[in-house]
Amino acid sequence: MSEISLTINGKQVKGERGDTILKVCERSDIYVPTLCHYGGVHEVGTCRMCVVEVQGGRALTTACTTPAEDGMIVKTESDAIQSLRRATLELLFSERNHYCMFCEASGDCELQALAYRHGMDSVRYPNLYPKMELDTSHPYLALDQNRCVLCRRCVRVCAELVGAHSLGMRERGIETLLAADGGEPLSASSCVSCGACVQVCPTGALFDRRSAYRGREKDCTTVKSSCPECALGCAVELVARSGQVLRVEGDVESPENGGLLCRRGRYESLNGHRERVLQPLVRKGGELASASWDEALAALRAGIEAAAAAGGAGAVAAVASARASNEALAALRGYFQQKLDSPNVGAIGAAASPDGYPAATLQDIRQADLIILAGEDAGANHQVVEFAVSQAVEQHGAALIVVGSAARRLQKQACVVVPAGSDEVARALATLTAAGSESLKRIACAERAVFVVGAPVTAVPQALAAAAQSARDGWPRVLALAPKGNSRGAAQAGLNGGASVAKGVKAAFIMAGDDTEMLDRFLPQRDEIGFLAVQASYRSPLVEMADVVLPAPVWTEKAGTMVNAQGREVSLRPAVAPPAGVRDEADVLAALSQ
Amino acid sequence: MAKVKIATEWLAGCAGCHMSLLDLDEELVAILDAVEITSSPITDLKHPPEVTVGIIEGAVANTANEEVLKELREKCQILLAIGDCSCFGGIVTMRNFLPKEEVLRAGYVDTPGTVDGKIPSDPELATLLDKVKAPNEVVKVDCYVPGCPPSAAAIGWALKELLAGRIPAPVGDNLRYD
Ligand code: SF4
Ligand code: SF4
Ligand code: SF4
Ligand code: SF4
Numbered sequence: 174m175s176e177i178s179l180t181i182n183g184k185q186v187k188g189e190r191g192d193t194i195l196k197v198c199e200r201s202d203i204y205v206p207t208l209c210h211y212g213g214v215h216e217v218g219t220c221r222m223c224v225v226e227v228q229g230g231r232a233l234t235t236a237c238t239t240p241a242e243d244g245m246i247v248k249t250e251s252d253a254i255q256s257l258r259r260a261t262l263e264l265l266f267s268e269r270n271h272y273c274m275f276c277e278a279s280g281d282c283e284l285q286a287l288a289y290r291h292g293m294d295s296v297r298y299p300n301l302y303p304k305m306e307l308d309t310s311h312p313y314l315a316l317d318q319n320r321c322v323l324c325r326r327c328v329r330v331c332a333e334l335v336g337a338h339s340l341g342m343r344e345r346g347i348e349t350l351l352a353a354d355g356g357e358p359l360s361a362s363s364c365v366s367c368g369a370c371v372q373v374c375p376t377g378a379l380f381d382r383r384s385a386y387r388g389r390e391k392d393c394t395t396v397k398s399s400c401p402e403c404a405l406g407c408a409v410e411l412v413a414r415s416g417q418v419l420r421v422e423g424d425v426e427s428p429e430n431g432g433l434l435c436r437r438g439r440y441e442s443l444n445g446h447r448e449r450v451l452q453p454l455v456r457k458g459g460e461l462a463s464a465s466w467d468e469a470l471a472a473l474r475a476g477i478e479a480a481a482a483a484g485g486a487g488a489v490a491a492v493a494s495a496r497a498s499n500e501a502l503a504a505l506r507g508y509f510q511q512k513l514d515s516p517n518v519g520a521i522g523a524a525a526s527p528d529g530y531p532a533a534t535l536q537d538i539r540q541a542d543l544i545i546l547a548g549e550d551a552g553a554n555h556q557v558v559e560f561a562v563s564q565a566v567e568q569h570g571a572a573l574i575v576v577g578s579a580a581r582r583l584q585k586q587a588c589v590v591v592p593a594g595s596d597e598v599a600r601a602l603a604t605l606t607a608a609g610s611e612s613l614k615r616i617a618c619a620e621r622a623v624f625v626v627g628a629p630v631t632a633v634p635q636a637l638a639a640a641a642q643s644a645r646d647g648w649p650r651v652l653a654l655a656p657k658g659n660s661r662g663a664a665q666a667g668l669n670g671g672a673s674v675a676k677g678v679k680a681a682f683i684m685a686g687d688d689t690e691m692l693d694r695f696l697p698q699r700d701e702i703g704f705l706a707v708q709a710s711y712r713s714p715l716v717e718m719a720d721v722v723l724p725a726p727v728w729t730e731k732a733g734t735m736v737n738a739q740g741r742e743v744s745l746r747p748a749v750a751p752p753a754g755v756r757d758e759a760d761v762l763a764a765l766s767q
Numbered sequence: 768m769a770k771v772k773i774a775t776e777w778l779a780g781c782a783g784c785h786m787s788l789l790d791l792d793e794e795l796v797a798i799l800d801a802v803e804i805t806s807s808p809i810t811d812l813k814h815p816p817e818v819t820v821g822i823i824e825g826a827v828a829n830t831a832n833e834e835v836l837k838e839l840r841e842k843c844q845i846l847l848a849i850g851d852c853s854c855f856g857g858i859v860t861m862r863n864f865l866p867k868e869e870v871l872r873a874g875y876v877d878t879p880g881t882v883d884g885k886i887p888s889d890p891e892l893a894t895l896l897d898k899v900k901a902p903n904e905v906v907k908v909d910c911y912v913p914g915c916p917p918s919a920a921a922i923g924w925a926l927k928e929l930l931a932g933r934i935p936a937p938v939g940d941n942l943r944y945d
Binding site: 271273274275279280285292295300302304 | 939
């Protein structure tokens with residue numbers, strides 16, 4: 174990379190060949206106002222806010238699209254520049270309907286902030302008052318065309334980072350309109366509800382329906398945490414106010430998910446409508462009744478220890494959700510394995526990483542030249558992987574081989590598709606290495622091959638890996654998908670997949686936390702288990718059938734660690750306090766061991 | 768020193784900006800040492816005398832607003848617009864999305880509880896303009912303090928700027944649109 178040097182505002186600054194003027198300014202902390210610019214997607218130069226003066230140039234030029242050249246003399250501030258920027262802002266305001274006094278974005282709006290910064294106290298052009306539509310068809314996001322400045326950040330992010338290509342522009346000139354699939358309501362469009370467009374929209378045009386009007390950024394707290402919905406453990410920011418989580422945002426500082434999240438992480442992970450378990454419950458005279466923590470823990474200990482006394486340690490079982498934190502799992506093992514010596518301690522969704530290959534990160538996927546996707550549909554259950562794969566294929570020309578099922582989008586992007594039902598995936602995968610096959614040729618010449626495997630495939634077949642053993646050290650890399658936030662941590666703690674409670678178990682403890690789906694699988698077994706205790710955040714049919722119920726926090730209320738699919742430790746941090754009466758899972762179990 | 772004469776007018780607005788002016792409280796009393804408020808919705812004097820500063824709240828929605836604005840413009844040396852309505856058009860321009868006739872019908876005939884309603888028409892009465900306009904589309908405005916309403920502090924700051932012989936150009940906390 175060769176260094177170039179420019180004079181900006183009379184100061185000598187350095188850049189790299191290939192930089193734009195804006196990039197050079199960013200490197201040397203020189204402020205240039207921008208609106209359509211968004212890091213990570215290509216520049217379009219539509220908003221004209223970043224105009225600068227280049228000596229010898231014919232007119233002011235946009236810093237975001239003009240390549241920086243060695244020896245360039247640039248001015249980022251002058252009366253002419255200021256007046257053009259202010260005129261641009263006035264045009265933007267007069268073109269659509271900006272009523273800041275009741276706009277969702279007011280206070281957090283980048284357009285408004287720019288207008289403040291440029292002292293826009295009036296508008297010299299008559300407002301146009303175009304009649305504009307509001308699209309509220311989508312359950313999670315809304316589009317108000319009145320506030321759109323046509324910056325196309327949403328369009329570029331949806332296409333280049335998410336790979337959904339759901340958004341675009343229709344009509345021309347002043348009639349230009351943002352449209353999903355050329356004019357469908359958002360809910361009927363190809364939108365995959367990832368919410369990336371909302372996060373990048375600089376104005377009140379795209380907004381989050383749940384958190385709308387519930388607080389400006391300055392009234393909210395933001396806590397960095399990790400999404401527990403799947404083993405990617407994407408970096409999130411929890412935005413909260415007055416004890417409530419308003420929304421989940423992708424952490425743009427994360428080199429992995431880089432601000433992207435999937436529908437589950439961004440929207441479905443906050444389910445405020447389910448009924449919480451708010452205090453301990455103990456079955457008395459056939460009915461579940463409120464109890465104190467002391468009573469409930471005594472009843473739990475009595476039920477479990479009576480079964481152990483009568484039937485031995487094998488009569489007791491403990492099962493956790495692999496969403497539980499490492500700390501909660503350790504406390505569970507402390508009581509059931511170490512103290513009671515039970516052989517039946519497991520975690521649903523525990524999954525060890527395949528041996529022998531370096532773990533592939535999302536960055537590796539984006540940089541790969543060959544991706545082999547086998548088994549579980551990455552798009553359906555791990556959308557963020559799907560986004561990374563799309564980026565690799567569409568932006569960097571990676572080759573994609575799909576074995577088994579995959580989202581239609583990935584099927585279209587693949588150069589080879591080997592359809593296979595879930596019981597045939599392993600065999601279908603083996604056929605890739607058949608002598609002379611096109612796939613084998615591709616695999617053999619790949620420099621950076623990544624295997625993304627999901628159930629039922631847990632490892633990469635020997636022959637296949639051998640074929641991909643390229644000249645480059647450290648490749649191929651493997652990303653084994655796993656269903657829960659702490660699937661790896663649970664496996665590392667030595668907990669098996671424990672899909673059911675073993676025969677002969679007379680007392681069971683189920684640590685479900687906010688994983689209600691996991692509780693439902695024990696419904697058919699309820700009658701065989703004599704004494705049943707559950708630790709759960711939400712009421713559910715199994716909770717109603719338990720003998721002891723301990724209230725548990727939900728993920729946005731928890732502190733702890735998880736191990737993600739790549740074996741990296743990620744942290745859960747509480748954005749809000751749990752309701753009074755709800756105690757940390759790990760603390761409660763640690764108390765039992767004493 | 769003679770007091771600086773000020774007149775204020777209320778065009779198509781909600782009175783919120785005048786309320787914000789009154790919100791200056793004791794500071795207003797202090798400002799009144801240097802300022803004489805002549806005609807204003809607060810003093811109920813109908814026509815402004817010759818003044819140094821004219822202050823307007825509200826946009827131009829009907830023929831009366833137009834007349835009042837033009838009269839004040841003629842009587843004052845410096846015209847200060849306060850509030851989004853008088854700086855940009857503001858919330859009252861929301862009727863620009865509907866035909867004038869529909870607006871009148873909604874106001875005088877279709878209102879719930881109205882029986883045999885009638886759209887007033889009398890040569891004495893002002894009539895609605897087709898579109899609500901920002902005052903600077905009708906006359907020259909010299910300075911602006913937007914906000915809906917602007918804070919008392921921003922209005923107080925602008926008055927003090929004028930008293931100091933400067934044309935206020937708000938920035939920072941004095942420049943808000945909400
Ligand atoms: S989008 Fe921004 S500038 Fe437009 S009305 Fe909303 S806050 Fe004001
Ligand atoms: S939510 Fe995601 S998929 Fe849908 S339009 Fe926005 S960026 Fe595209
Ligand atoms: S919706 Fe938002 S991000 Fe998309 S073009 Fe309009 S202003 Fe830009
Ligand atoms: S700017 Fe706001 S407060 Fe002032 S008159 Fe208009 S609506 Fe009322």
